[in-house]
Amino acid sequence: MSAEVAILGVGMHPWGKWGRNFVEYGVAAARAALADAGLEWKDIQLVAGGDTMRNGYPGYVAGATFAQALGWTGCPVVSTYGACATGAQAINAARAQILAGLCDVALVVGADTAPKGFFAPQAGERSADPDWLRFRLLGATNPIYFGLYARRRMDVYGATQLDFAKVKVKNSRHGYNNPYARYKKAYTIEQVLESPIVSDPLRLLDICATSDGGAALVLSSMDYARRRTSDPVRIAAVSTVTPRYPNTILEMPNFATDSAVGVGLAETPFKDSIAKAAYEQCGLGPEDLSLAEVYDLSSALELDWYENIGLCPAGEAERLLRDGDTALGGRIPVNTSGGLGCFGEAVPAQAMAQVCELTWQLRGQAGERQVEGARVGLSINQGLFGHGSSVIVTRG
Amino acid sequence: MANTGAQKSVKPAIEGWFTLDERAPHLIGSRCRACGNYFFPKESRSCRNPGCGASELEEVQLSARGRLWSYTNNCYAPPAPYVVTEPFEPYALAAVELEREQMVVLGQVVAGIGVEQLRTGMEMQLVLDTLFEDAESRTLVWKWRPAAEGASR
Numbered sequence: 001m002s003a004e005v006a007i008l009g010v011g012m013h014p015w016g017k018w019g020r021n022f023v024e025y026g027v028a029a030a031r032a033a034l035a036d037a038g039l040e041w042k043d044i045q046l047v048a049g050g051d052t053m054r055n056g057y058p059g060y061v062a063g064a065t066f067a068q069a070l071g072w073t074g075c076p077v078v079s080t081y082g083a084c085a086t087g088a089q090a091i092n093a094a095r096a097q098i099l100a101g102l103c104d105v106a107l108v109v110g111a112d113t114a115p116k117g118f119f120a121p122q123a124g125e126r127s128a129d130p131d132w133l134r135f136r137l138l139g140a141t142n143p144i145y146f147g148l149y150a151r152r153r154m155d156v157y158g159a160t161q162l163d164f165a166k167v168k169v170k171n172s173r174h175g176y177n178n179p180y181a182r183y184k185k186a187y188t189i190e191q192v193l194e195s196p197i198v199s200d201p202l203r204l205l206d207i208c209a210t211s212d213g214g215a216a217l218v219l220s221s222m223d224y225a226r227r228r229t230s231d232p233v234r235i236a237a238v239s240t241v242t243p244r245y246p247n248t249i250l251e252m253p254n255f256a257t258d259s260a261v262g263v264g265l266a267e268t269p270f271k272d273s274i275a276k277a278a279y280e281q282c283g284l285g286p287e288d289l290s291l292a293e294v295y296d297l298s299s300a301l302e303l304d305w306y307e308n309i310g311l312c313p314a315g316e317a318e319r320l321l322r323d324g325d326t327a328l329g330g331r332i333p334v335n336t337s338g339g340l341g342c343f344g345e346a347v348p349a350q351a352m353a354q355v356c357e358l359t360w361q362l363r364g365q366a367g368e369r370q371v372e373g374a375r376v377g378l379s380i381n382q383g384l385f386g387h388g389s390s391v392i393v394t395r396g
Numbered sequence: 397m398a399n400t401g402a403q404k405s406v407k408p409a410i411e412g413w414f415t416l417d418e419r420a421p422h423l424i425g426s427r428c429r430a431c432g433n434y435f436f437p438k439e440s441r442s443c444r445n446p447g448c449g450a451s452e453l454e455e456v457q458l459s460a461r462g463r464l465w466s467y468t469n470n471c472y473a474p475p476a477p478y479v480v481t482e483p484f485e486p487y488a489l490a491a492v493e494l495e496r497e498q499m500v501v502l503g504q505v506v507a508g509i510g511v512e513q514l515r516t517g518m519e520m521q522l523v524l525d526t527l528f529e530d531a532e533s534r535t536l537v538w539k540w541r542p543a544a545e546g547a548s549r
Contacts, residue, residue, distance in 0.1 A: 120476065127410065132477060135475065139473075139504070140502065198471055199469060199471065245444065245446050250500050255501065257500045261433050262432040
């Protein structure tokens with residue numbers, strides 16, 4: 001494929017609740033990615049920053065903030081935001097400039113310092129902003145939407161709270177040995193089922209926390225990469241699609257779905273369409289995957305993703321889980337990093353962290369988490385208001 | 397002199413999203429005159445159906461009954477700008493599918509109805525209820541409750 005870019009280096013700052021300035025995590029991740037690539041900061045021809053909305057002005061212009069912290073070199077900059085899809089937006093901005101021939105090598109960086117507790121909307125009286133209004137009028141926190149999806153899975157497909165607990169236990173075992181994970185604890189089913197309900201049917205241990213963390217990637221043209229390495233991990237596809245009308249699944253932060261009157265249902269639901277677009281870009285399919293990193297904002301949501309990325313037909317995710325197919329050693333391991341269950345969410349860095357994990361796996365550098373012979377990996381998530389995000393990486 | 401509940405003034409939590417008739421309230425949405433598609437909250441710019449895009453939208457009252465699509469609850473108090481009434485009591489939320497409009501609308505469930513009393517597919521009725529109140533006024537919002545047999549649509 002001609003439309004590929006190479007991942008020359010990846011780096012992360014450990015996730016946690018460190019309470020320090022987000023720039024520190026971003027710079028640490030950037031320096032780790034540069035070292036991994038064997039490059040110097042002054043070699044970088046474009047810096048793409050993933051913005052954070054929770055750290056004041058420096059967060060809105062993250063690309064320049066990181067460039068200043070690393071030392072001005074005069075290289076071009078982009079700063080992007082797409083909520084949870086921010087990382088994919090930044091990766092795609094760098095990828096597009098490389099593929100267009102505007103630069104050979106780019107640094108992509110995202111980092112966040114997260115507040116304690118529930119994510120709340122931005123301050124001020126903003127009665128035209130649905131993200132403010134959902135809290136004001138309904139108290140509809142993020143776990144409310146996760147709870148609605150989880151209950152729907154139970155009532156339509158027969159999922160149980162035990163299934164959700166099994167996802168959490170699986171991911172906690174995966175992340176147990178990941179030096180970048182925040183929660184390194186192998187939970188038992190009993191511990192998950194004994195944790196308090198937050199938004200029925202989801203318990204505290206089913207729902208991902210908010211975290212501090214930073215991730216970075218060095219991307220380059222294939223020509224540039226071939227001068228340095230014989231078999232780089234490659235980005236084969238980046239999907240950033242929006243939903244097709246009508247989007248009939250209730251999405252955060254909305255009060256209602258689109259109406260299907262006069263238009264009929266969309267042929268491909270939004271979450272399915274995110275992966276479909278990525279597969280179509282590179283001519284690969286779910287049968288080609290060695291592993292996947294999916295956005296487990298809740299343990300139940302991971303099961304939805306199995307179906308959305310085509311690992312199984314709708315309603316069969318629980319069978320895949322129960323059979324151990326998605327655990328390390330299974331047919332198609334999911335969230336080998338430990339997922340958001342072990343990391344918590346550091347919004348602008350999270351989609352980049354997913355690609356860091358896939359890169360380590362495809363290079364055979366994932367240690368005890370290693371998927372033997374991994375050749376193709378897919379990451380997927382979704383940003384508030386309809387930002388699709390999926391990256392497919394390949395090697396060999 | 398302190399106001400009693402009966403004397404408190406009543407105001408909507410947001411203007412123009414629902415009618416204030418407490419006996420038979422409706423959500424206020426809009427409908428495209430060209431393609432018939434519905435919107436809630438009201439869309440006033442142009443039709444969002446990309447195959448239409450017409451600019452004539454009429455204000456309509458949405459169906460006050462629908463089927464429960466899914467439900468959940470808040471076991472912990474949500475953050476501001478939600479106004480928490482102390483002591484906080486967990487409450488349920490419902491996503492209700494309106495048949496005529498072919499859309500799902502989210503709302504709180506009235507106090508006293510917990511998730512254990514809800515089932516996906518059951519018929520739900522729109523009501524107005526207190527979101528929060530102070531000494532002078534009650535602030536109203538739409539909520540869902542399980543429909544009583546034979547109640548009005």
